[in-house]
Amino acid sequence: MSATHRNAVLLIVAVVGIVVLSLTGCEALAGVTGELAALGIIDEDIHKVAEVGAAGAEVVSSINETFTPEQQYYVGRGVAAIILAQYEPYRDEQATAYLNTLGQALALASAQPFLYKGYRFMILDSDEINAFATPGGHIFLSRGMIRLAEGEDELAAIVAHEISHVVLQHGMKSIKSSRITSSVVDALATTAGALTDNQIVELAASFSGSVDDVAQTLVTSGYSRATERDADAEAVKILLSVGYDPQSLIRVLERMKHELKPGGVDFAKTHPDPDVRIRWIEDMLQDVNVASGVSSTVTQARFDAALGGL
Amino acid sequence: MRKLIAVLTVFLVLSPIFAFDVGDEPAVSVREGELRSAPGFLARVTIRVDYGESVKILEIRGDWLRVRTADSGDEGWLHSTVVAGKEELRLERADGTTASGVTSREIALAGRGFNEQVEAQYKNDKGLDFTLVDEMEEYGRPVEELAAFFADAGMTVEDGGTE
Numbered sequence: 001m002s003a004t005h006r007n008a009v010l011l012i013v014a015v016v017g018i019v020v021l022s023l024t025g026c027e028a029l030a031g032v033t034g035e036l037a038a039l040g041i042i043d044e045d046i047h048k049v050a051e052v053g054a055a056g057a058e059v060v061s062s063i064n065e066t067f068t069p070e071q072q073y074y075v076g077r078g079v080a081a082i083i084l085a086q087y088e089p090y091r092d093e094q095a096t097a098y099l100n101t102l103g104q105a106l107a108l109a110s111a112q113p114f115l116y117k118g119y120r121f122m123i124l125d126s127d128e129i130n131a132f133a134t135p136g137g138h139i140f141l142s143r144g145m146i147r148l149a150e151g152e153d154e155l156a157a158i159v160a161h162e163i164s165h166v167v168l169q170h171g172m173k174s175i176k177s178s179r180i181t182s183s184v185v186d187a188l189a190t191t192a193g194a195l196t197d198n199q200i201v202e203l204a205a206s207f208s209g210s211v212d213d214v215a216q217t218l219v220t221s222g223y224s225r226a227t228e229r230d231a232d233a234e235a236v237k238i239l240l241s242v243g244y245d246p247q248s249l250i251r252v253l254e255r256m257k258h259e260l261k262p263g264g265v266d267f268a269k270t271h272p273d274p275d276v277r278i279r280w281i282e283d284m285l286q287d288v289n290v291a292s293g294v295s296s297t298v299t300q301a302r303f304d305a306a307l308g309g310l
Numbered sequence: 311m312r313k314l315i316a317v318l319t320v321f322l323v324l325s326p327i328f329a330f331d332v333g334d335e336p337a338v339s340v341r342e343g344e345l346r347s348a349p350g351f352l353a354r355v356t357i358r359v360d361y362g363e364s365v366k367i368l369e370i371r372g373d374w375l376r377v378r379t380a381d382s383g384d385e386g387w388l389h390s391t392v393v394a395g396k397e398e399l400r401l402e403r404a405d406g407t408t409a410s411g412v413t414s415r416e417i418a419l420a421g422r423g424f425n426e427q428v429e430a431q432y433k434n435d436k437g438l439d440f441t442l443v444d445e446m447e448e449y450g451r452p453v454e455e456l457a458a459f460f461a462d463a464g465m466t467v468e469d470g471g472t473e
Contacts, residue, residue: 078429089446114344
């Protein structure tokens with residue numbers, strides 16, 4: 001195939017892919033595509049982007065067809081309750097307020113700035129290196145995880161990764177399709193008439209199963225490498241958009257690498273090796289020039305003031 | 311050619327992808343939609359609009375919609391991600407007709423599926439405590455504080471249609 005032909009084919013693939021994306025109205029995926037464009041790899045990798053876009057759009061669109069934002073929020077509440085049955089919150093008003101300000105500010109720069117009940121952050125009183133994000137926007141960070149960060153930009157990198165799991169609906173995607181029987185789909189989709197007793201029983205079972213699927217994924221089994229890579233890519237985009245140096249994500253992963261204990265039940269178990277993540281983030285940042293105007297004096301002072309006692 | 315592809319792709323990616331037009335009447339898709347005085351994340355919040363309330367789109371600027379609420383007639387700016395088509399939210403009356411014209415309270419009550427009742431049953435079955443979850447949900451920070459957080463450090467957040 002000549003270069004011109006090849007380019008023409010690429011163009012068609014790109015346009016079809018993007019049109020599919022546009023029709024589904026999926027902001028999150030457009031975010032990923034936008035991120036790729038921003039990172040300058042969309043030109044080189046246009047074929048791949050179109051394919052990923054088309055396949056991914058289908059999945060997300062079926063989540064949105066099955067679950068309204070309100071229903072995703074209730075699944076998130078259930079998952080949050082399970083996590084809080086296993087961990088104690090760390091009671092520090094100043095640290096919690098600071099984390100919420102930082103997280104809610106970062107969320108505004110994401111592809112899903114607002115959720116049914118917003119993004120909310122809680123510190124867990126645990127030395128584990130762990131973090132969880134529910135589909136409802138409840139985000140938990142362990143003290144051990146927060147202690148890895150030496151400055152606001154590094155904490156922002158950790159938080160942006162968790163926000164990205166919510167934005168990209170990773171939690172909802174971990175619900176097994178067997179939870180959504182046709183009877184449940186009817187019960188979720190119909191508003192006319194009363195539910196039958198059978199539907200109510202099935203709905204309750206489906207809810208319980210869905211919450212368990214998400215909690216199991218977050219706490220025990222973890223997401224796939226591709227999913228984690230997507231979350232890192234989205235996090236880089238958020239950091240760039242706000243003005244933080246995305247290298248902060250690499251710095252915090254370097255520290256995580258040294259702190260994670262083999263056989264641990266935290267990120268050692270649920271996330272790809274930090275080295276693997278560092279490599280793909282380095283790839284993402286290859287052609288990115290960061291001219292950050294963020295005042296590190298200001299960010300370091302408020303970071304130390306809020307989290308110094310952690 | 312390659313440059314053309316890049317330009318065209320970026321154009322398509324950046325073009326607004328939500329499907330609203332001026333005159334449409336979607337509904338608020340978050341618990342409390344924040345009506346702002348200007349099209350920007352850090353603009354003052356003038357009033358909150360409940361989940362399911364119908365709004366009429368008067369103007370579209372980037373990701374921001376100037377709307378009028380059906381219930382109170384208040385006007386202001388909402389981000390395009392906090393509204394959705396009524397079909398998508400399954401906001402219909404019990405007799406199956408669409409929700410426009412009914413009050414937001416009626417619409418909210420029509421919402422079914424995974425909801426408060428299902429959660430209450432789940433809570434009893436599993437013996438789970440939602441007190442801390444409720445507490446956590448009160449951790450929202452005011453928009454003025456987020457604005458100061460950005461401004462103090464010289465940070466930015468894209469302001470949709472204000473450019």
